[in-house]
Amino acid sequence: MKPEKNEIPEAWEPKIVMFCCNWCSYAGADGAGIGRFQQPASMRIIRVMCSSRVDPVHVFSAFLEGADAVLITGCHLGDCHYINGNEKTLVKFNFMRSMLKELGLEEERLQLNWISASEGEKFSEVVRAVTEQVRQLGPSILKPEGVA
Amino acid sequence: MSELKAGSDIKVGDKLLGWAVSEDVRSRGASGGLVTAVLAAALETGFVERVLVLKRVSEFEAYPVFTSDVKEVLESAGSMHSVPVNLARYLKPETCSGKIALPAKPCDTRAVVERAKRNVLSPENTYVIGLNCGGTMHPETVRKMLEAVYRLGPEEIEGEEILKGKLVFFTKDGKEHAVPIDDLEAEGLGRRDSCRYCQVKVPKNADLACGNWGVPGDLAGKGTFVEVMTEKGAELLRNAVHAGFAELISADEKGISAREKVNKVMLGMSEKRKAEVFAPIENGGERFEYFRKELENCIHCGACKAVCPVCTCGEDSKCTAYSSLADSYRMSLFHMVRFLHLSDSCIGCGQCEDVCPAEILLTRLYQRFAVPIQKEYRYIPGMSDRTPPFFALKPEDNEDKEGSGCSCR
Ligand code: SF4
Ligand code: SF4
Ligand code: SF4
Numbered sequence: 399m400k401p402e403k404n405e406i407p408e409a410w411e412p413k414i415v416m417f418c419c420n421w422c423s424y425a426g427a428d429g430a431g432i433g434r435f436q437q438p439a440s441m442r443i444i445r446v447m448c449s450s451r452v453d454p455v456h457v458f459s460a461f462l463e464g465a466d467a468v469l470i471t472g473c474h475l476g477d478c479h480y481i482n483g484n485e486k487t488l489v490k491f492n493f494m495r496s497m498l499k500e501l502g503l504e505e506e507r508l509q510l511n512w513i514s515a516s517e518g519e520k521f522s523e524v525v526r527a528v529t530e531q532v533r534q535l536g537p538s539i540l541k542p543e544g545v546a
Numbered sequence: 547m548s549e550l551k552a553g554s555d556i557k558v559g560d561k562l563l564g565w566a567v568s569e570d571v572r573s574r575g576a577s578g579g580l581v582t583a584v585l586a587a588a589l590e591t592g593f594v595e596r597v598l599v600l601k602r603v604s605e606f607e608a609y610p611v612f613t614s615d616v617k618e619v620l621e622s623a624g625s626m627h628s629v630p631v632n633l634a635r636y637l638k639p640e641t642c643s644g645k646i647a648l649p650a651k652p653c654d655t656r657a658v659v660e661r662a663k664r665n666v667l668s669p670e671n672t673y674v675i676g677l678n679c680g681g682t683m684h685p686e687t688v689r690k691m692l693e694a695v696y697r698l699g700p701e702e703i704e705g706e707e708i709l710k711g712k713l714v715f716f717t718k719d720g721k722e723h724a725v726p727i728d729d730l731e732a733e734g735l736g737r738r739d740s741c742r743y744c745q746v747k748v749p750k751n752a753d754l755a756c757g758n759w760g761v762p763g764d765l766a767g768k769g770t771f772v773e774v775m776t777e778k779g780a781e782l783l784r785n786a787v788h789a790g791f792a793e794l795i796s797a798d799e800k801g802i803s804a805r806e807k808v809n810k811v812m813l814g815m816s817e818k819r820k821a822e823v824f825a826p827i828e829n830g831g832e833r834f835e836y837f838r839k840e841l842e843n844c845i846h847c848g849a850c851k852a853v854c855p856v857c858t859c860g861e862d863s864k865c866t867a868y869s870s871l872a873d874s875y876r877m878s879l880f881h882m883v884r885f886l887h888l889s890d891s892c893i894g895c896g897q898c899e900d901v902c903p904a905e906i907l908l909t910r911l912y913q914r915f916a917v918p919i920q921k922e923y924r925y926i927p928g929m930s931d932r933t934p935p936f937f938a939l940k941p942e943d944n945e946d947k948e949g950s951g952c953s954c955r
Contacts, residue, residue, distance in 0.1 A: 455868045458882045462873055485940045493936055496922065497886045500915050502834025539834045542875030 412532040414467045415460040416441040416525075419449045419484075422473035422514045429518025430525075437522040440529040441469070448472065449510075450483035454494055457508065461498075464545040467507040467532045471524070474512040484512070506531045507538060551794040553787035560774045561802055563765060564783075564794040571791075572768070575623035576707070577758040580770035580792055581649055581675055582623040584754070584782055586616050587791035588647050593782070594673060595644035598633055600626060605703045606685040610636050612646070627706060627713075630682035630738060632897050634658045635855040637667045647673035647782070651682070652746040653895035656928020657855035659751055660891055663934065664858040673778055676752025678759055680708055680812055681727075681741030684900060691735045696723050740896030740909040743820040747812045748805075751929050753779030760797060760805025771797060771805055823910060824917055840911055841881055843904040846871060850898035850908055851884065856891045856927065889915040890936045891927045 418424040424445050430437065442465075446452055449472025457468050470491065472484040491510045499505055511524050551562060565578030575582040588594045599622035600608040608629045613619065633648050634657030650658060655676050662669040683691075692698045696715060705716040712724040713736070730736035749755050753776045760771040772794075774780050786792040827833045851857055851865060859865075865887065869880035894916070898908040920926060923935040923944055935944045 453864075454886050455864060455879065455883060458879055458886075459868070459873070462875065462877070462879060462882070482940065488941050489936070489938050489944065492941070493886065493889065493919070496919050497889050497915055499830075500833070500889075500918060501837060501882075501885065502830040502832070504830060539831060540876050 410533070410537070411438065412440050412466040412529060412537075413442065413464060414440050414469055414528060414532060415465040416443045416469045417446055417449065417452045417456070417471065418443055418513075419451075419472040419479075420445055420447050421479040422477065422512075423449075423471035423521065425515035426471075426513040426517050426521040429516065430521040431518075433518045435519055435522035437525040438529045440532075441525055448478065448480050448483040449487040450480070450490075452487065452490075454490065457494055461503075461507075461538060461540040462542070464541050466535075466538045466541065467509065467528065469509045469511065469524075469528050471511050471513050474514055477514065502539060504535050506535060548795045548798075551787070551796065553784040556774060556780050556783045556787070556794070558774050558777055558780055560780075561760075561797040562772050562774070562783075562794045563761060563769045563797050563801070564772055564792050565765075565769050567791055567793055571620060571623065574620065576625045577761065577770040578765070578768045579623055580772060581677065581756055582620060583791040584675060584786045585647055585649065586619045587786035587789040588673070588782060589614060589616050589619060590791070591785055591789050593645070593785045594647045596646045598636060598646060598648040600629060600631065600633075602626070604700075605706060606688060606700060612636075612641060624705065625677075625707065627681075627708060628683050628685045628688040630684065630896065630900060632657055632853075632855045632895050634661055635853065635897070637661060637672065638858075639666055642667045642671070645671045645673065647675065649675045649677055650749065650752060651677050651679040652749040652751075653679075653744070653893055653928075654855075655749045655752040656746065656893040657895060659928040659931070660856045660893065660934075661858060663931065664856075666858045669931075670778075673782055674749075674752040674754075675779075675782070676749025676755045676775070678748050678755070678757025678809075679741075679744075680747060681737035681744070683713075683736065684738050687735055687738075691725075691730060695725055695730065695733075695735065698723065738896050739823075739899065739907060740894050740913075743816050743823055743913075744894060745813065745816055745820070745926075746929070747816075748773075748809050750775055754782060757805075759808040760801040762798070762801050762804075771801060820917075824914065837911060837914075838877060840906055841877065844878070844881070844906060845904055846878065846880060847903060848880075849901045849903065851880075853897045853901045854888070855895060855897060856888065856893060885912065885915050887936070888912050889919040890923060890925055890934050892916040893928045 452470050460468050478484045495508050513521050564580040566572050566583035571579040571582050585597050596612045596614050597619050598612050601611045602608045606628050632654050634654050655674050658674055661667050702717045703715055704718045707714050712726050714724040727736050755773040756770050761769045865880050865883040869878055892912040894913055896909045925935050938944045
């Protein structure tokens with residue numbers, strides 16, 4: 399049986415859980431704000447000390463509790479405040495992505511990006527791009543019923 | 547017949563035929579009782595401290611015991627296709643002090659290798675006597691088969707063996723009852739689901755690889771083919787020969803190729819079955835619906851996690867600690883974490899689905915994730931000492947991987 403394609407309501411805005419590392423991407427978010435770059439209000443930002451602190455449990459919980467997508471961000475490779483935390487993030491990310499894809503989620507629902515402290519503009523670009531991608535996909539199949 | 551091999555001549559790579567010296571062991575054990583003799587010799591000479599074997603209750607029931615009693619080892623002799631436990635699960639820090647030896651089918655051996663990587667046992671102190679395996683059966687299915695196909699009562703059975711594609715039951719009145727396994731499986735009986743698509747039939751990852759494939763006709767039922775895979779395996783055999791428990795001769799070319807042939811046929815059948823069972827579900831939504839429906843009856847008893855031999859977390863495990871039924875609207879965190887953690891490491895042993903009280907075909911679900919990921923990383927769990935790819939510290943450590951990986955670089 400093919401489940402019905404989710405109706406995408408007109409005014410629907412995706413809810414995206416975004417993890418930002420303390421040293422780079424969270425500072426990037428500040429930069430985006432100071433620079434007044436426009437971006438949709440789709441992100442729910444969670445600050446973590448390092449992108450590698452993001453455990454698969456956090457990602458799965460976000461989906462199970464209603465996130466339409468999860469975006470993990472960290473320092474560029476080679477710039478990690480903890481030497482190589484972001485490389486470990488990358489290993490885990492590849493695994494989570496394959497697993498979620500096999501489970502039936504679209505690849506775009508889990509994303510990873512490197513944003514440095516000085517890249518305020520990139521920050522807002524990434525937010526806009528990811529939001530647009532997820533808006534096209536509609537609500538996630540893992541979203542509990544009754545959650546907007 | 548060629549000459550008996552002297553113990554000191556045995557080396558890694560040897561392909562031999564052997565049997566127990568003692569008449570009693572030969573008659574009790576399968577195929578000449580070589581495995582039993584090797585285990586008994588290892589205990590008798592103090593080569594190992596303890597042996598892990600199955601203690602037989604009946605043809606359909608047995609439980610694992612660690613023993614230093616040679617008598618108990620002798621009693622454990624014989625194959626038990628209807629007791630599909632995975633012995634590796636019992637090897638943990640609390641039980642693994644000193645040297646131990648155990649008989650192990652390929653999935654047990656793979657589990658031993660994976661558990662060693664997770665530091666719950668010491669590979670140097672664990673001697674694994676691998677046994678060829680064409681498949682095992684769930685005891686409940688065996689009872690069903692006896693009733694519906696063989697028309698026998700469980701109390702009439704004296705023994706069982708898988709011979710030339712047939713499942714044979716020996717009854718107490720001295721008769722043999724044989725039915726082709728294909729016929730049984732056509733009716734949904736026969737081997738366990740996971741055995742039907744299992745990809746390892748000869749345990750070349752063990753210290754010794756033993757079995758009755760490749761035993762010439764005149765020795766059929768009286769000898770075991772054994773390939774020495776590691777130095778530890780050679781030590782075990784030398785010890786058994788020196789102690790006067792076992793006799794060995796070199797296997798001939800004909801036997802060696804016969805063994806390879808049986809292996810190839812079995813693997814071919816598994817490969818075919820695997821393609822059938824894991825036919826891709828193209829649409830993502832349908833895939834999700836499949837998993838959701840399968841897990842609908844899960845009561846979250848945790849038995850699948852408790853029995854899994856590659857999970858070594860014990861009581862404090864991530865999959866149970868953070869999962870709450872209150873948040874499990876469409877799927878539980880428990881299953882999602884397990885799908886992820888086992889995607890590189892599930893050896894497809896079938897233990898989880900054997901114990902599931904809701905009768906969910908769980909191994910199929912885990913393998914749905916494992917098949918593509920293990921292919922992508924070219925990683926076959928339990929077959930080498932390579933670090934599981936999920937534990938890699940850098941993406942480069944997994945460079946032996948197909949595909950492009952992360953799109954953001
Ligand atoms: S054994 Fe079966 S019922 Fe129990 S938790 Fe696992 S899947 Fe659920
Ligand atoms: S998930 Fe099931 S089949 Fe896979 S290793 Fe664990 S018990 Fe065996
Ligand atoms: S699924 Fe993961 S967390 Fe759960 S017991 Fe296995 S390894 Fe541990």
